[in-house]
Amino acid sequence: xxxxxxxxxxxxxxxxxxxxxxxxxxxxxxxxxxxxxxxxxxxxxxxxxxxxxxxxxxxxxxxxxxxxxxxxxxxxxxxxxxxxxxxxxxxxxxxxxxxxxxxxxxxxxxxxxxxxxxxxxxxxxxxxxxxxxxxxxxxxxxxxxxxxxxxxxxxxxxxxxxxxxxxxxxxxxxxxxxxxxxxxxxxxxxxxxxxxxxxxxxxxxxxxxxxxxxxxxxxxxxxxxxxxxxxxxxxxxxxxxxxxxxxxxxxxxxxxxxxxxxxxxxxxxxxxxxxxxxxxxxxxxxxxxxxxxxxxxxxxxxxxxxxxxxxxxxxxxxxxxxxxxxxxxxxxxxxxxxxxxxxxxxxxxxxxxxxxxxxxxxxxxxxxxxxxxxxxxxxxxxxxxxxxxxxxxxxxxxxxxxxxxxxxxxxxxxxxxxxxxxxxxxxxxxxxxxxxxxxxxxxxxxxxxxxxxxxxxxxxxxxxxxxxxxxxxxx
Amino acid sequence: xxxxxxxxxxxxxxxxxxxxxxxxxxxxxxxxxxxxxxxxxxxxxxxxxxxxxxxxxxxxxxxxxxxxxxxxxxxxxxxxxxxxxxxxxxxxxxxxxxxxxxxxxxxxxxxxxxxxxxxxxxxxxxxxxxxxxxxxxxxxxxxxxxxxxxxxxxxxxxxxxxxxxxxxxxxxxxxxxxxxxxxxxxxxxxxxxxxxxxxxxxxxxxxxxxxxxxxxxxxxxxxxxxxxxxxxxxxxxxxxxxxxxxxxxxxxxxxxxxxxxxxxxxxxxxxxxxxxxxxxxxxxxxxxxxxxx
Numbered sequence: 001x002x003x004x005x006x007x008x009x010x011x012x013x014x015x016x017x018x019x020x021x022x023x024x025x026x027x028x029x030x031x032x033x034x035x036x037x038x039x040x041x042x043x044x045x046x047x048x049x050x051x052x053x054x055x056x057x058x059x060x061x062x063x064x065x066x067x068x069x070x071x072x073x074x075x076x077x078x079x080x081x082x083x084x085x086x087x088x089x090x091x092x093x094x095x096x097x098x099x100x101x102x103x104x105x106x107x108x109x110x111x112x113x114x115x116x117x118x119x120x121x122x123x124x125x126x127x128x129x130x131x132x133x134x135x136x137x138x139x140x141x142x143x144x145x146x147x148x149x150x151x152x153x154x155x156x157x158x159x160x161x162x163x164x165x166x167x168x169x170x171x172x173x174x175x176x177x178x179x180x181x182x183x184x185x186x187x188x189x190x191x192x193x194x195x196x197x198x199x200x201x202x203x204x205x206x207x208x209x210x211x212x213x214x215x216x217x218x219x220x221x222x223x224x225x226x227x228x229x230x231x232x233x234x235x236x237x238x239x240x241x242x243x244x245x246x247x248x249x250x251x252x253x254x255x256x257x258x259x260x261x262x263x264x265x266x267x268x269x270x271x272x273x274x275x276x277x278x279x280x281x282x283x284x285x286x287x288x289x290x291x292x293x294x295x296x297x298x299x300x301x302x303x304x305x306x307x308x309x310x311x312x313x314x315x316x317x318x319x320x321x322x323x324x325x326x327x328x329x330x331x332x333x334x335x336x337x338x339x340x341x342x343x344x345x346x347x348x349x350x351x352x353x354x355x356x357x358x359x360x361x362x363x364x365x366x367x368x369x370x371x372x373x374x375x376x377x378x379x380x381x382x383x384x385x386x387x388x389x390x391x392x393x394x395x396x397x398x399x400x401x402x403x404x405x406x407x408x409x410x411x412x413x414x415x416x417x418x419x420x421x422x423x424x425x426x427x428x429x430x431x432x433x434x435x436x437x438x439x440x441x442x443x444x445x446x447x448x449x450x451x452x453x454x455x456x457x458x459x460x461x462x463x464x465x466x467x468x469x470x471x472x473x474x475x
Numbered sequence: 476x477x478x479x480x481x482x483x484x485x486x487x488x489x490x491x492x493x494x495x496x497x498x499x500x501x502x503x504x505x506x507x508x509x510x511x512x513x514x515x516x517x518x519x520x521x522x523x524x525x526x527x528x529x530x531x532x533x534x535x536x537x538x539x540x541x542x543x544x545x546x547x548x549x550x551x552x553x554x555x556x557x558x559x560x561x562x563x564x565x566x567x568x569x570x571x572x573x574x575x576x577x578x579x580x581x582x583x584x585x586x587x588x589x590x591x592x593x594x595x596x597x598x599x600x601x602x603x604x605x606x607x608x609x610x611x612x613x614x615x616x617x618x619x620x621x622x623x624x625x626x627x628x629x630x631x632x633x634x635x636x637x638x639x640x641x642x643x644x645x646x647x648x649x650x651x652x653x654x655x656x657x658x659x660x661x662x663x664x665x666x667x668x669x670x671x672x673x674x675x676x677x678x679x680x681x682x683x684x685x686x687x688x689x690x691x692x693x694x695x696x697x698x699x700x701x702x703x704x705x706x707x708x709x710x711x712x713x714x715x716x717x718x719x720x721x722x723x724x725x726x727x728x729x730x731x732x733x734x735x736x737x738x739x740x741x742x743x744x745x746x747x748x749x750x751x752x753x754x755x756x757x758x759x760x761x762x763x764x765x766x767x768x
Binding site: 007010011014015016017018095098099101102105106119122123126127128225233283284285286287288289290293433434435436437440443444447451 | 485488489490491492493495496518519520521539599600602603604605621622623624708710711712713714715718726727728729730731732734
């Protein structure tokens with residue numbers, strides 16, 4: 001290779017290093033939009049709206065529920081609004097979404113509408129979200145369990161699109177092995193008063209779980225590892241699962257404005273109960289490193305009960321991949337109550353909210369899109385196609401009336417939204433400051449709950465005091 | 476002269492894009508890192524105010540952050556020692572094997588090209604209660620381990636996985652260094668009766684000392700920046716005992732949105748690494764490590 005060619009190649013490679021600089025200063029918010037919202041609508045999607053684009057998902061599996069729903073939603077919106085072209089983008093969830101929205105806000109490249117989660121109050125509090133005014137018939141028809149995340153100073157900044165409640169998944173196969181159920185799935189006589197297929201109280205639930213663990217301890221082979229209830233150790237969403245039991249006892253973590261409730265008698269009761277309940281967990285439950293591994297334990301038939309939904313379980317076990325966890329053996333029931341606590345409680349989980357960015361490029365189209373997601377038809381299809389729970393009461397009533405098999409499996413999380421006697425906790429609180437330090441402190445305390453015999457009220461008090469300190473720090 | 480000027484101009488023309496790239500993507504971000512480390516900068520809260528040394532004071536007065544530095548240094552020291560010395564012996568072994576040396580080098584190098592996430596997910600499956608590792612323990616009559624609740628085991632696995640991935644690349648450097656040693660020196664040593672460990676200690680290591688120091692310092696700098704294995708294996712647990720400083724930076728930036736504070740943590744981390752690296756260079760150049768004859 002002669003000198004000239006070598007120099008040319010070096011020069012070309014060196015110049016190529018400048019290509020990266022060509023992206024500097026680029027924003028996606030320069031396209032012009034009409035007063036009626038005509039133009040491009042940028043959407044950061046998350047389940048039930050697919051990300052990446054639905055066409056890519058459907059190429060792999062044409063019947064993928066999220067892909068099918070997203071295709072219908074977007075194509076029907078574009079048909080009704082021919083001048084609006086949806087650009088569906090990937091932005092991840094939780095940490096990925098945090099990073100992406102922060103970068104987008106700093107660079108001025110935020111989308112027009114996005115799925116948000118528990119940090120929605122922070123975005124609305126600091127002016128990143130546009131106010132939403134829904135039609136009255138829609139506003140009064142929405143469930144109110146996620147209002148704490150959707151409203152700020154009395155104004156709406158986000159809408160729920162789908163959400164779920166906790167219920168207890170039951171593997172009847174394990175109950176049969178342990179002698180709690182007969183071979184025909186009827187309840188064994190000794191267990192009738194405890195209602196193992198729908199325990200009324202947490203205390204009864206504990207008796208059943210302990211009995212299963214005692215039976216398993218006397219077994220050999222794979223049966224010796226079986227337990228009553230599948231616990232959730234620190235690395236896998238344990239805080240929201242704990243909240244389900246805390247809420248049942250009338251307890252909570254904190255509100256969205258830094259008021260901490262950890263150090264309460266209701267929480268002491270809940271954590272003392274959980275310490276006992278975790279003793280009935282399957283062998284190795286405490287050593288789980290991720291939610292996937294935890295769920296696999298349930299599919300392998302290692303626990304009779306777990307906090308899992310039909311939407312999670314059905315796709316996995318329907319195909320018969322797990323001989324110890326068959327769909328025909330699966331059942332679900334609502335959360336029990338604590339003795340002496342009359343009001344039924346649960347926790348809003350898996351909630352997906354959609355919001356319009358105040359500095360997005362096409363606020364008009366974004367608001368039209370929000371209306372479309374909340375339409376009766378779109379909400380009904382969330383249940384029919386994806387199997388998730390919609391957020392409009394009229395749709396929930398229609399689902400009740402249809403009384404399909406899927407509704408029967410999910411009644412524990414459809415009915416409470418229509419039952420005014422139910423108290424639904426808002427879910428994990430949003431912290432202004434030191435979110436990671438707060439949850440680190442809680443994780444440390446949570447570990448001690450099931451690895452030590454330390455006094456629960458002292459553990460909670462110490463964690464409470466740490467949280468108060470962290471949250472009181474100036475931002 | 477004219478030709479020299481022309482060649483100089485050509486060289487400059489090739490260098491300029493590289494320098495522009497370096498300026499835009501290294502110098503400017505570095506400057507911004509220092510700039511924001513003295514500010515309370517939160518994109519979500521629309522806060523961007525100068526707050527002096529408050530960020531730095533908070534780092535050194537908050538036990539959670541100081542313990543992360545301790546964890547990082549401890550993990551880095553152990554990881555460096557394991558990586559470097561195992562790599563040295565792997566490199567030494569490869570140089571002894573004449574046939575199939577390329578195959579050996581490839582085998583040792585493969586782990587470094589497998590994504591960390593893949594390796595850690597396989598490890599996590601092996602560390603379940605009834606996973607491969609506990610089954611191996613059972614075969615040898617040892618009690619099953621609760622891996623994720625043991626700080627010792629989490630350190631062990633993070634270090635083993637990281638070292639295993641590093642050995643390939645590091646051993647290649649040692650192979651290159653060992654290849655530069657004059658074989659006559661070994662022949663002379665053989666005549667004097669120096670064999671085995673004595674040969675390695677009194678001849679090989681002193682002759683490749685500059686490369687050894689370079690590898691050691693580089694390995695330590697890399698080890699101080701350990702993050703992904705911690706994230707995917709222990710997630711900072713049990714009870715934050717493996718939460719290294721890069722994990723704290725990640726938390727502060729992306730959970731707490733405190734970019735200014737995350738920048739300050741990054742600056743302190745860089746300073747710590749620099750101090751230890753300079754110390755390492757000073758010690759390696761001094762007579763402290765001189766092998767006594």
